[in-house]
Amino acid sequence: MSATIEQEALPKLTAKDFASNQEVKWCPGCGDYSILKQVQTVMPDLGIPKEDIVFISGIGCAARFSYYMDTYGMHSIHGRATAIASGVKSMNPNLSVWVVSGDGDAFSIGGNHFIHMMRRNFDLNYLVFNNQIYGLTKGQYSPTSEKGKVAKSTPYGSIEDPFNPSELALGAKASFVARSMDRDPKHLQAILKRANAHKGSSFVEIYQNCTVFNEGAFFGFTEKETKKERGLFLEHGKPLIFGANDDKGIILDGTTPRVVNFKEMGLSADDLWIHDEKDKIKASIIATFFDTSYDGTSFPRPFGVIFAEERPTYEDGMKSQIDALTAKKGKPSLDAILSGDKTWTIL
Amino acid sequence: MSVETNFKPQVPLIEADSIVIRFSGDSGDGMQLTGTQFTDTAAFLGNDLSTFPEYPAEIRAPQGTTAGVSGFQVHFGSREIYTPGDAFDVLVAMNAAALKVDLPKLKKGGIIITNTAGFDKKNLNLAGYPEGVNPLENDSLSEYKVHKVDVTKFTKECLNGSGLGMKEIERSKNMFVLGLLFWMFDEPMQYTIDFINEKFAKKPEIAEANIKTLKAGWNFGDNTELFATRFKVQAAKLPKGVYRNISGNSACAIGFVAASELSGLPLFLGSYPITPASDILHDLSKYKTNNVRTFQAEDEIAGICTAIGASYAGGLGITTTSGPGMSLKGEAMGLAMMLEIPLVILDVQRGGPSTGLPTKTEQSDLMQAMYGRHGESPLPIIAASSPADCFNTVLEACRIAIEHMTPIIVLTDGYIANGSEPWRFPAAADLKPIKVTRLTEPNGENGTLLPYKRDERGVRPYIVPGTPGLMHRIGGLEKASGTGNVAYDPMNHEKMTHERANKVEKIADSIPEIKPDSGNEKGKLCVLGWGSTSGSIKTAVRELIAEGHDVAHVHLHHINPFPKNLESLLKGYDKVLVPEMNCGQLVNLIRAKYLIPAIPYNKVQGLPFTTAELKTKILETLK
Numbered sequence: 001m002s003a004t005i006e007q008e009a010l011p012k013l014t015a016k017d018f019a020s021n022q023e024v025k026w027c028p029g030c031g032d033y034s035i036l037k038q039v040q041t042v043m044p045d046l047g048i049p050k051e052d053i054v055f056i057s058g059i060g061c062a063a064r065f066s067y068y069m070d071t072y073g074m075h076s077i078h079g080r081a082t083a084i085a086s087g088v089k090s091m092n093p094n095l096s097v098w099v100v101s102g103d104g105d106a107f108s109i110g111g112n113h114f115i116h117m118m119r120r121n122f123d124l125n126y127l128v129f130n131n132q133i134y135g136l137t138k139g140q141y142s143p144t145s146e147k148g149k150v151a152k153s154t155p156y157g158s159i160e161d162p163f164n165p166s167e168l169a170l171g172a173k174a175s176f177v178a179r180s181m182d183r184d185p186k187h188l189q190a191i192l193k194r195a196n197a198h199k200g201s202s203f204v205e206i207y208q209n210c211t212v213f214n215e216g217a218f219f220g221f222t223e224k225e226t227k228k229e230r231g232l233f234l235e236h237g238k239p240l241i242f243g244a245n246d247d248k249g250i251i252l253d254g255t256t257p258r259v260v261n262f263k264e265m266g267l268s269a270d271d272l273w274i275h276d277e278k279d280k281i282k283a284s285i286i287a288t289f290f291d292t293s294y295d296g297t298s299f300p301r302p303f304g305v306i307f308a309e310e311r312p313t314y315e316d317g318m319k320s321q322i323d324a325l326t327a328k329k330g331k332p333s334l335d336a337i338l339s340g341d342k343t344w345t346i347l
Numbered sequence: 348m349s350v351e352t353n354f355k356p357q358v359p360l361i362e363a364d365s366i367v368i369r370f371s372g373d374s375g376d377g378m379q380l381t382g383t384q385f386t387d388t389a390a391f392l393g394n395d396l397s398t399f400p401e402y403p404a405e406i407r408a409p410q411g412t413t414a415g416v417s418g419f420q421v422h423f424g425s426r427e428i429y430t431p432g433d434a435f436d437v438l439v440a441m442n443a444a445a446l447k448v449d450l451p452k453l454k455k456g457g458i459i460i461t462n463t464a465g466f467d468k469k470n471l472n473l474a475g476y477p478e479g480v481n482p483l484e485n486d487s488l489s490e491y492k493v494h495k496v497d498v499t500k501f502t503k504e505c506l507n508g509s510g511l512g513m514k515e516i517e518r519s520k521n522m523f524v525l526g527l528l529f530w531m532f533d534e535p536m537q538y539t540i541d542f543i544n545e546k547f548a549k550k551p552e553i554a555e556a557n558i559k560t561l562k563a564g565w566n567f568g569d570n571t572e573l574f575a576t577r578f579k580v581q582a583a584k585l586p587k588g589v590y591r592n593i594s595g596n597s598a599c600a601i602g603f604v605a606a607s608e609l610s611g612l613p614l615f616l617g618s619y620p621i622t623p624a625s626d627i628l629h630d631l632s633k634y635k636t637n638n639v640r641t642f643q644a645e646d647e648i649a650g651i652c653t654a655i656g657a658s659y660a661g662g663l664g665i666t667t668t669s670g671p672g673m674s675l676k677g678e679a680m681g682l683a684m685m686l687e688i689p690l691v692i693l694d695v696q697r698g699g700p701s702t703g704l705p706t707k708t709e710q711s712d713l714m715q716a717m718y719g720r721h722g723e724s725p726l727p728i729i730a731a732s733s734p735a736d737c738f739n740t741v742l743e744a745c746r747i748a749i750e751h752m753t754p755i756i757v758l759t760d761g762y763i764a765n766g767s768e769p770w771r772f773p774a775a776a777d778l779k780p781i782k783v784t785r786l787t788e789p790n791g792e793n794g795t796l797l798p799y800k801r802d803e804r805g806v807r808p809y810i811v812p813g814t815p816g817l818m819h820r821i822g823g824l825e826k827a828s829g830t831g832n833v834a835y836d837p838m839n840h841e842k843m844t845h846e847r848a849n850k851v852e853k854i855a856d857s858i859p860e861i862k863p864d865s866g867n868e869k870g871k872l873c874v875l876g877w878g879s880t881s882g883s884i885k886t887a888v889r890e891l892i893a894e895g896h897d898v899a900h901v902h903l904h905h906i907n908p909f910p911k912n913l914e915s916l917l918k919g920y921d922k923v924l925v926p927e928m929n930c931g932q933l934v935n936l937i938r939a940k941y942l943i944p945a946i947p948y949n950k951v952q953g954l955p956f957t958t959a960e961l962k963t964k965i966l967e968t969l970k
Binding site: 020022049050051052054056059066067069070071072073074075076077080083084085086087088089090091092094095112113116318321322325326329330331332333334335337338339340342343344345346347 | 387390391393582585586587588589590591592593601604605608609613615617634635636637638640642644645646648649652653654655656657658659660661662664678679681682686772773774775778812813814815816817818819820821822823824832833
């Protein structure tokens with residue numbers, strides 16, 4: 001039974017074909033439902049046979065994701081999905097590997113694996129559902145919670161600064177950094193496709209609403225009334241424009257970004273900062289549009305692909321080293337390995 | 348086996364059946380290399396032998412101090428040798444600190460060869476001798492044969508005009524000592540000359556200097572009349588065959604490569620550097636031409652998790668570590684146990700807890716291997732008993748992991764990991780293939796898939812991602828028996844807990860029954876050992892049997908599950924004595940499982956048992 005023949009003979013798969021027979025058990029209204037739907041929706045378009053897709057997750061609400069996909073999947077341990085995925089890709093680079101994680105799983109207990117994953121650049125997709133709270137353990141602040149967060153374990157407010165995941169990823173040499181949200185299906189689908197198309201570790205931070213413990217954490221960015229004012233939707237080669245009336249833009253003054261009301265100033269869109277997702281330095285500045293203010297101005301939060309530039313992947317490096325050495329030296333027989341190069345004979 | 352040298356001895360050659368030499372000096376004095384070269388030559392000449400390298404935890408501990416002493420012990424003989432020896436016949440002391448540290452273990456009447464340059468005022472001070480006291484100049488060493496040689500001076504004179512700098516000249520002084528030892532034991536220099544030429548092929552001036560110094564050492568013994576005796580250790584009557592010298596860590600690496608070849612599964616090692624296990628990572632990283640994938644992970648947890656991923660994806664995933672790393676891997680071992688996938692976890696035990704004695708040996712991780720996880724999570728455990736036995740042990744572990752779909756723990760320790768012995772290695776054709784069975788079609792009724800359906804051994808099928816039609820999810824949450832779907836049902840949890848434990852128990856059906864290594868199957872006393880104590884127990888028990896005592900030696904390789912006949916075997920003895928380099932771990936497993944009043948005998952000094960210690964304890968127990 002050949003996989004290829006079977007695949008060709010079948011009609012095109014639909015989103016439903018990617019839903020497992022397991023009951024989805026997230027809280028009603030959870031942002032995870034939308035993310036699951038968008039992932040299942042884009043899957044048929046990726047052209048990857050179902051049996052070659054593997055979802056690996058750690059622990060947390062988001063991590064239940066792998067049970068709900070009718071692909072191969074492993075629900076593993078807290079923070080370690082990245083490490084397990086690295087082993088999977090090392091052994092079989094042909095698999096399409098998707099790591100699903102939450103903000104605690106990825107940046108707290110899994111922080112070490114996260115940075116090394118970005119650095120090594122295995123070719124996989126790393127989706128982090130960021131809801132700025134611990135959901136499964138019932139409401140403690142997370143490493144992405146805002147300073148001052150009042151939660152179960154911080155009744156008087158958190159005294160910690162949060163991570164800005166995009167900056168963290170760029171600092172760890174990520175080759176693909178993007179941000180999207182549960183409440184914009186089209187945007188999320190587009191970003192998921194971009195992530196899949198990128199060869200390397202594709203990091204996608206997805207703002208996800210936790211209705212029970214952190215309702216509305218991202219409403220400023222996701223709801224119609226404020227979305228255009230507070231969000232900056234990036235597109236490669238397009239100017240940085242935002243605002244309810246598309247009247248605001250960002251220019252780069254030396255190394256300092258400035259928000260300008262460009263229409264009032266008589267500037268054209270072409271005079272603004274044109275997004276170049278391959279420019280690491282500029283991407284690094286955009287990534288700081290988070291809690292950094294320049295000259296007292298707060299900046300809109302960037303969504304879309306902040307940075308994308310391919311570089312060699314770990315598994316390709318591993319394979320080419322093995323291939324090159326084997327071509328040069330040949331494969332020694334097991335007998336040669338057993339005997340080593342110094343032996344003696346007892347007669 | 349004849350030894351060819353041009354030398355006609357003027358000094359009488361005395362036959363010895365075995366000799367223990369301790370090379371001792373500063374960590375930078377090259378004692379490990381000197382010892383290894385002497386060992387290799389003795390091995391080529393057909394001696395049986397056992398080595399024990401012992402070095403400080405610091406790479407370059409303060410020079411000249413007792414903390415910085417690095418030693419290499421070799422026991423070679425014309426009879427079978429199972430231990431590096433209790434006490435030394437010859438002590439090479441390159442400085443005052445080395446003498447101070449190792450003198451207590453020199454036999455009375457033993458030979459001391461010193462480098463007098465290492466006994467100047469500064470060195471004596473650093474070694475902690477009182478002001479004005481030099482052991483070479485008072486009568487404190489009157490019970491020994493002391494040879495005072497200014498090795499440093501002779502080396503400098505020998506290399507005068509060689510064009511080498513003072514530092515490089517200094518570094519050659521170990522070769523002078525090695526040459527002298529070769530002369531003393533009537534061993535040829537050729538093997539070391541070949542080694543030097545190969546090692547310094549790109550630096551011929553260094554090669555030449557080392558060879559010149561080596562020969563100068565030999566000639567010094569030959570020309571001066573300082574030495575009254577020389578020794579000859581004839582070749583041992585070892586079984587016929589082709590041999591190599593092997594350390595435990597190298598044997599582990601080769602065992603893993605062999606398992607990969609025999610199973611056809613590509614090997615993946617996820618490992619984080621840790622003493623004394625790192626050499627396995629180093630060794631395996633050289634076998635890339637055999638499709639070996641090594642991954643130096645960001646931490647111990649990533650080491651095991653990447654290995655889990657590799658096994659899940661269809662390879663042979665392994666991870667290597669020592670005690671503290673084992674603790675960090677505990678949660679992931681639980682996952683692998685829950686997933687039921689092949690995985691080998693190798694623990695080269697060292698003195699603990701915490702950083703403890705990282706370069707010293709101990710057997711104190713047995714309880715950790717047995718019980719050191721959350722939940723009910725029994726895992727098979729297998730232990731290696733000697734450097735060469737590490738090969739068989741690792742191969743057996745891989746076989747169990749793959750054929751029984753389970754993580755397995757291999758225990759070795761610093762003593763056998765770094766120690767070496769001659770190994771009559773097998774031919775690849777004589778090694779049994781490892782059977783890999785994979786599911787490629789649904790295994791349930793009406794085309795359903797049951798990833799946790801078990802065969803008669805309790806083993807679930809191996810389903811590799813990429814297999815069409817068999818997509819399924821596995822994970823750390825409790826699973827329904829058969830389907831593997833998440834299940835919180837209380838009765839199912841109990842059922843699955845037993846199913847997982849039974850699978851491990853059933854491994855006992857496929858392992859050989861245990862027999863005494865020496866002695867009878869019934870009798871007064873059984874000395875029950877496991878792991879690296881094998882050589883010392885074997886030597887002690889065989890000597891006592893020869894002396895007419897009713898004692899037997901039983902040595903365990905499989906610790907979980909135990910061989911099926913262990914209980915009946917042990918119950919055939921009046922007493923069971925369990926020597927361990929810990930505070931009593933196997934002894935408690937035996938007592939708990941079989942209700943046998945086994946007697947503990949424990950040592951936690953970071954050092955192996957001596958034969959003498961064991962003999963004393965055995966005789967005391969026999970009374």
